[in-house]
Amino acid sequence: MHKLLNDEPGNKMLLLGNEAIARGAIEAGVAVTAAYPGTPSSEISLNFFQMSQASDLYFEYSVNEKVSLEVTAAAANTGVRSMCIMKHVGMNVAADALMTLAYVGVRGGLVILVADDPFMFSSQNEQDSRYYAKLAGLPMLEPSTVAEAKEMTRQAFELSEQLEEPVLLRTTTRINHSTAVVELGAITKPQPRGDFSRDPMRYVTIPAVSRQLHARLLANLGKATEMANHSPFNFIDGKGDWGIICNGVSYSYVADAVQDLKLDGQVKILRLGFSHPLPEELIKDFLGNCQRVLIVEEGEPVLEEGIKALAQEEKMTMAINGKGPELFSRLYEFDPALVRERIATYFSVANTALSGSQYSGQADLPPRPPTLCAGCSHRATFHAVKKAAQDLDVIYPTDIGCYTLGMLPPLGMADFLICMGSSTGTAAGFSKTLDKKVISFCGDSTFFHSAMAGLINAVFNKHNFTLVILDNGTTAMTGHQPHPGVDMEKLGLSGHGRIDIEEVVKALGVGHLAVIEPFKLKKSIATLQEAFAFKGVSVVIAREICTLYGKSLKMPAMKPFYVSDRCCNHRDCIDQLGCPAFSIKDDRVTIDPDRCTGCAVCAQVCPENAILPLKNKASQGDKI
Amino acid sequence: MNVTRLMIVAVGGQGNLLAAKVLGEAALLAGIPVRMSEIHGMAQRGGVVESAIVFGDAKSSLISDGEADILAGFEPLETLRALAKCNKNTVVLTSTAPLPPFAAAVGKATYPDLPSLQRQILDYAGSLTAFDAEKLAREAGNVMAVNMVILGALAATKLLPVSAANIRETIRTKTRQNFVETNLKAFELGFNQSA
Numbered sequence: 001m002h003k004l005l006n007d008e009p010g011n012k013m014l015l016l017g018n019e020a021i022a023r024g025a026i027e028a029g030v031a032v033t034a035a036y037p038g039t040p041s042s043e044i045s046l047n048f049f050q051m052s053q054a055s056d057l058y059f060e061y062s063v064n065e066k067v068s069l070e071v072t073a074a075a076a077n078t079g080v081r082s083m084c085i086m087k088h089v090g091m092n093v094a095a096d097a098l099m100t101l102a103y104v105g106v107r108g109g110l111v112i113l114v115a116d117d118p119f120m121f122s123s124q125n126e127q128d129s130r131y132y133a134k135l136a137g138l139p140m141l142e143p144s145t146v147a148e149a150k151e152m153t154r155q156a157f158e159l160s161e162q163l164e165e166p167v168l169l170r171t172t173t174r175i176n177h178s179t180a181v182v183e184l185g186a187i188t189k190p191q192p193r194g195d196f197s198r199d200p201m202r203y204v205t206i207p208a209v210s211r212q213l214h215a216r217l218l219a220n221l222g223k224a225t226e227m228a229n230h231s232p233f234n235f236i237d238g239k240g241d242w243g244i245i246c247n248g249v250s251y252s253y254v255a256d257a258v259q260d261l262k263l264d265g266q267v268k269i270l271r272l273g274f275s276h277p278l279p280e281e282l283i284k285d286f287l288g289n290c291q292r293v294l295i296v297e298e299g300e301p302v303l304e305e306g307i308k309a310l311a312q313e314e315k316m317t318m319a320i321n322g323k324g325p326e327l328f329s330r331l332y333e334f335d336p337a338l339v340r341e342r343i344a345t346y347f348s349v350a351n352t353a354l355s356g357s358q359y360s361g362q363a364d365l366p367p368r369p370p371t372l373c374a375g376c377s378h379r380a381t382f383h384a385v386k387k388a389a390q391d392l393d394v395i396y397p398t399d400i401g402c403y404t405l406g407m408l409p410p411l412g413m414a415d416f417l418i419c420m421g422s423s424t425g426t427a428a429g430f431s432k433t434l435d436k437k438v439i440s441f442c443g444d445s446t447f448f449h450s451a452m453a454g455l456i457n458a459v460f461n462k463h464n465f466t467l468v469i470l471d472n473g474t475t476a477m478t479g480h481q482p483h484p485g486v487d488m489e490k491l492g493l494s495g496h497g498r499i500d501i502e503e504v505v506k507a508l509g510v511g512h513l514a515v516i517e518p519f520k521l522k523k524s525i526a527t528l529q530e531a532f533a534f535k536g537v538s539v540v541i542a543r544e545i546c547t548l549y550g551k552s553l554k555m556p557a558m559k560p561f562y563v564s565d566r567c568c569n570h571r572d573c574i575d576q577l578g579c580p581a582f583s584i585k586d587d588r589v590t591i592d593p594d595r596c597t598g599c600a601v602c603a604q605v606c607p608e609n610a611i612l613p614l615k616n617k618a619s620q621g622d623k624i
Numbered sequence: 625m626n627v628t629r630l631m632i633v634a635v636g637g638q639g640n641l642l643a644a645k646v647l648g649e650a651a652l653l654a655g656i657p658v659r660m661s662e663i664h665g666m667a668q669r670g671g672v673v674e675s676a677i678v679f680g681d682a683k684s685s686l687i688s689d690g691e692a693d694i695l696a697g698f699e700p701l702e703t704l705r706a707l708a709k710c711n712k713n714t715v716v717l718t719s720t721a722p723l724p725p726f727a728a729a730v731g732k733a734t735y736p737d738l739p740s741l742q743r744q745i746l747d748y749a750g751s752l753t754a755f756d757a758e759k760l761a762r763e764a765g766n767v768m769a770v771n772m773v774i775l776g777a778l779a780a781t782k783l784l785p786v787s788a789a790n791i792r793e794t795i796r797t798k799t800r801q802n803f804v805e806t807n808l809k810a811f812e813l814g815f816n817q818s819a
Contacts, residue, residue, distance in 0.1 A: 014648045014658075121663060145683065146659070178661040178685040179645075181652050252683035259682075337688030359689070359708040359748060365701065366733035368635065368725040370669035405669065574730045580670055583729035 002051045009186040017146045017175045018043035020182050021113060024153025026051070028109065029188030030083050032075035033059045034068035036449065037478040038087030039122040040176040041115035045085050046479065053493070056190055061481055064449045065090035069097045069112065076110035076166070077203070078194025081157050088116045088129045089419065093450065095132065100205050101166060102136040103213035105220070108194065109157030110166040117173050118298045118333035124400070124419065126332070128299035133168050133276035137217050139224045140168040140276035141233060144251040146180035152233065152273065154185065159227070163220055168276075172298065174249045174333060225277040233273030234282055240266040242347050243290035245283070245303060247272045250296045250334055257340035260353040267347070278306045284314055294346045295322030298334050321346065369408060374581035375597025377544035378403045378470050380518035382413040383577060383601065384542075385439060385468060387521075388528035392437040395430050399423035399451060401443035402477045402546075403470050410578045413441070420446055424454025428463040437532060438465035445475035445483040447501060458537045459509050466531050466538045471501055472546035480549045490553065505539045512538035519544060521604040547597050558598030559613045563589045566610035573602040573611065625657070627680035628785055629687045630778070633706040634673050634698035635723050636664070639771035642799065644675035646775060650786040650794040651679060659685035670726070672702055679785045694783055695749070698757065698770050699723050704741050710749040717777050717818065718745070719757030719770060753777065753818050760813040766803065769810035776814025788815065 003013070004023045015023065022044050025033070033052070035045035045061070052059035062068035065086040072082035086094060091114045098112070114132070117123040133140035141156055143149040153169060160167040201209055228234060237255065244267055246254045251271045258267050270286045272279070287293060287310070295304045304322035311320055321327055327342055328334070344351035372379050382403075398404060398414040399422060407414035416426055427440035442451040447469055455467060475481040482488060488496035505513050512534040516524040524542070531538040545555070567589055574582050574589065579602060581595035591602075593614060603611040630647070634640035644660050651658035656679055663674045676687040689708045696717045697703025703718040710716065720738055727733035736744075746752045755777070761769040772795065779788040795807050 012652060014645070014652050146685075174661060174686060177663070178659060179648055180659045180685065181657075252685070255683045335686050335688040336682075336684045337691060359710070364734075365705055366725045366728040366735060368670065368672050368702070370636075370671040371726060373669060402669070571730075578726065580726050580729075582726075583724070584731045 002047070002054050004047055005051060005055060005187070006184060007187050009184055011184045012181050013184060014179060015146060015150070015182045016043060017149050017171065017178050019047055020146045020150035021153045021169070021171070022047040022051070023182070023184065024150040025083050025111065026057075027150070027185045027187055028081060028154045028157040029190045030081045030157070031056070031058060031190035031192040032072055032080055032082040033057065033085070034062045034071045035085040036062055036065045036068055036090060037475055037481045038090050038115070039478055040117055040173040041085050041087050041113060042478045043176070044113060045481070049481070056192055058192060061483065063484060065094040066097050069094040069101070072110055073097060073101045073106065073166070075194065076106040076108045077104070078196045079108040080192060080194040081109045081190065083111045083113065085113045086115070087123065088114055088127055089123060089125065090114070091129055091132055092419070098132065098136050100210070102138050103205060103210055103217050104203060105164040105216070106160060106166055107164065109160035111153065111156040111160060111169050112166050113169045113171065115171045115173070115176050116299065119173070121173055124417070126299065128302060129168070129170050130276065130302045131300065134302070137221050138165055138168050138276070139163060139274065140170055142170050142248045142273055142275050143175055144248055144271065144273065146175065146178050147182045148273070149175055150182050162227070163224055165220055165224075172249055172333070221277055225280055228274040228277055228279035229281045231274040231279065234279050235271055236286065237269040237271065238264060238267060240268050241289070241291045242267045243270065243286060243293040244268075244296060244343070245270045245272065245286070245293060245307060246296040247275050247303060248298065250298055250339065253334055253336045253339035254296050254343070256336050257343050260340055261344055261349055261351065263347070263349065272303065275303070278310070280310055283307055283310055287311055287314070287316055287318065290318055292319040292347070293321075294327070294343065295320065296328065296334075296339060297322060300330055370405060371408065371578065371580050372402065372405050373547055374579050374595040375547040375599040376402070377472055377518050377542065377547070377599070378406060379411065379577055379579060380521065380544070380599060380601045381468065381470055381524070381542040382406045382411045383605070384516070384518055384521055384524040385528055386411070386413065388525045389437065389439060389532060392532065393435070394439055395434060395436045397423050397426040397430060397438065397440040399440070399442040399446045401446055401470070403441055403443060406441070410575055421450025421454065424451045424458060424467060427465040427467065428454065428458050428461065431464045439468060439532065440465060441468050441470060444469065444471040444473065444485050444501060448484050448499070452504065455505070455510070455537070455539070456508055463537055464535060466534070466540065469501060469539060469541045471541050471543045472549070474546050474549045476546045476549060480546070480552065502541055505541070510539045511536040515541045515543055517544060518542045519599050519601060521601060547599070559615075560591065560593040560596035560598050561600060561603055561611050562591055562593065562614050564610050564612050566608050568608050568610070570607055572605050572607060576605055577602055625680045625785070627678060627682045628694070628783065629692050630677040630679070630694045630696065630784065631687050631692040631706060631709045632675040632677070632696045632698070633702045634771075635702060636669065636671050636673050638673070638698040639768060640673040640675050640698060643771040643775055644677055646791060646794050646798060647677055647784070647786060649798050650790040653794060654786050654790045656785050657681060661685040672705070674706070694778065694781065696774050696778055698774055700738060700741055700754070701725070701735060704736065704744060707745060707748055712748070713750040715781060715783060716745050716749045716752045717774060717781070718752070718754050719774065720754050721756050721758035755817050757814065760817060761810050764810035764813055765806045766810070769806055772807045772810035773814035776811040777818035779811070780815045780818035
């Protein structure tokens with residue numbers, strides 16, 4: 001049995017924040033779930049995916065975040081509890097659906113989890129999703145701890161049904177990827193069948209309907225404000241003339257700091273967990289008893305702006321501060337010492353606790369950046385493209401996936417990236433204004449997510465570029481989730497269709513299409529050159545399974561390679577490919593047979609043909 | 625109860641997250657409050673993996689610079705890189721078996737020499753126990769058991785609020801059944817090394 005389906009209320013379990021959120025939804029009886037994977041939220045959908053195979057829960061990996069929201073929005077409007085999971089930038093994709101769904105509302109609870117990534121551990125920006133709650137006019141909950149994440153998720157469904165609106169549940173990486181002890185509650189049996197009565201004047205958002213629905217939304221927002229005023233997720237800790245208002249993970253740092261700085265009796269803390277709409281009365285009452293107020297929130301000054309506006313309405317004149325050069329930054333994530341130091345500074349108290357590190361750091365330590373795996377097919381494709389384009393003046397727009405790592409030396413195959421799917425649209429723009437050859441890259445999952453639309457656009461508008469689709473048969477970067485091109489039967493899962501990228505590209509009327517097996521370098525280079533010479537839109541699909549994924553599917557392994565005595569130390573293998581199976585020992589190039597996957601790309605690059613397959617690992621062991 | 629902050633650093637694939645999980649489960653078993661946080665962005669792509677484990681009565685699950693009571697490194701360069709987490713009282717444990725990053729492995733960057741690396745740690749932190757955990761893991765029967773060796777060494781410091789007995793019990797019940805014996809052996813070798 002999946003551990004999150006354990007039906008022994010009162011049991012305590014050590015759970016990752018993302019597991020706690022999935023469990024909270026199960027306790028609420030969620031029946032329909034959908035997501036496009038995205039770190040830091042990926043483990044929530046992974047757990048739903050696993051549980052859906054062992055229970056009545058419906059889960060789907062949707063093609064992108066907008067579709068996942070549409071699927072769950074409809075299910076919720078048949079009265080079925082539903083949940084949709086995405087990372088912060090996924091919300092940009094889903095935003096079109098979100099804005100008008102807020103007008104329409106829901107009948108069954110709909111919880112939309114959005115995971116922000118302050119410091120951008122694994123994202124292209126650190127946008128603050130709280131503005132989406134404001135923009136859409138939807139209630140937002142923000143947990144401060146792992147245990148609370150479970151509880152809030154469960155209650156978010158009830159709140160959604162009370163308000164008949166979707167609820168945004170917002171986390172940050174530090175909640176998603178923290179682990180703590182969680183006490184299990186009872187599981188509610190999901191009700192997977194819904195009903196729908198036609199009511200076009202409620203559900204079909206033509207202008208005449210939407211004019212009514214916008215008024216409905218604003219009325220709901222008023223109700224939500226009242227609920228926020230009395231929500232147990234908004235609470236006050238401690239007493240004193242000084243005030244701190246905070247949300248999310250910052251609350252943990254604030255609570256620890258107040259204890260460490262021995263500010264008991266001097267500071268009271270207002271923790272906002274039901275943070276949009278702002279609990280106006282609660283905040284005004286809190287401010288009324290404070291001489292000065294510090295607002296501690298990662299990201300943008302969302303609370304600060306709202307609270308200052310409320311103080312102005314009440315003609316309050318105490319100092320209210322949050323962001324500023326001496327206080328908190330909008331950049332990156334906070335940590336306990338930083339919050340403690342800023343609190344001490346703001347309230348002019350001695351920072352008696354341990355101060356931060358005096359360590360000046362080691363600038364010259366060799367870095368350990370993530371790299372493409374040994375045997376990664378993307379390395380082979382990038383190398384082939386580079387060789388095929390060596391006489392051309394090229395720009396390489398790229399996309400979001402493992403292959404973005406191709407930016408690093410020695411490959412250096414990335415010139416422009418803004419968001420998932422941007423490879424095709426940006427390629428079109430560059431081809432209009434530059435005299436360069438435009439070669440763009442996207443992955444298979446990314447192709448379906450949104451790059452496909454840009455390719456359709458390119459065919460229609462007669463743009464001029466080559467798109468290389470790096471088809472490794474899975475959504476590799478986020479942990480091998482399936483996508484519409486994956487053969488689900490291979491995973492032992494029935495009930496799925498399969499869309500062939502090659503057939504899609506053909507059907508779009510792309511002028512030139514070719515498929516390469518990137519480990520066959522010479523042939524790949526020749527095929528790529530033909531595509532690059534084509535005037536118009538050309539597509540090359542580089543098809544080779546992700547090596548990590550292949551291992552997990554227990555696909556037959558290939559023989560590793562070794563460097564024979566023929567090696568003349570040109571080191572083209574290392575300088576051109578940068579495969580992590582290589583190292584230099586006693587000034588000789590060697591290959592780690594445990595890491596080499598036998599892709600043989602290095603053997604094809606070596607000018608001396610010195611890299612050979614190991615026939616027998618044991619007997620050849622002395623040579624490596 | 626007093627707060628103990630343990631930082632574990634490793635290279636992706638060395639089993640840092642499992643080590644942290646064992647400690648978390650051992651704390652749960654003993655009824656000791658615990659919170660952990662991890663940074664494992666692209667661990668499978670050879671990056672660095674960090675776990676912060678905070679035992680005791682605090683709310684945060686993150687360890688700021690200068691605030692680790694214990695730093696455990698599965699790889700010496702990564703231990704050195706994490707030195708900013710230490711203060712002059714921090715107890716540092718590290719394996720001395722290097723896993724050079726690619727640039728160093730192919731001679732495009734210099735891996736710090738081990739004596740100077742250890743001196744730098746000692747100059748800054750409170751104490752250092754350094755030993756070849758990979759060798760002990762191999763001795764236990766699995767080179768992948770470096771994490772269990774380090775857990776043993778950590779238990780032997782008696783600085784953790786969880787007991788060695790609790791950790792052993794957790795290894796027995798929470799690590800994969802066919803590795804339990806090797807894991808326990810690796811734990812004991814680490815324990816004896818540090819004790």
